[in-house]
Amino acid sequence: MAPSDGDALTVNARGMKCPWPALRAARAMRNRNAIIIEADDPIAPAELAALAQQQQWTFAALGDHRFSLRRPI
Structure with missing residues (x-):
């Protein structure tokens, strides 16, 4: 079972x-x-946005070279 949305992993x-x-x-x-x-x-x-679109995930730019990918609820 996957963790909840609040448990976002940070990937460097x-x-x-x-x-x-x-x-x-x-x-x-x-x-x-x-x-x-x-x-x-x-x-x-652009690559991360394309990946998110392909997988039907939500993509957001958070600033300072940080981005969020999230599965739909």
Whole structure:
């Protein structure tokens, strides 16, 4: 059983070039309802948004190279 949405895991993908942040996010979301991913590659926001759209997850930019991915409730 996956943890609740309030138990967002923080994933550090700073310094990684795409597609690694998206791959780490997808792996982390296997067992989670929500993650916060830190990624500083300029392409990461678009890659993470595309991943979220493909998986029907919610994507949000939180600022300071932090992004939220969340399964729908």
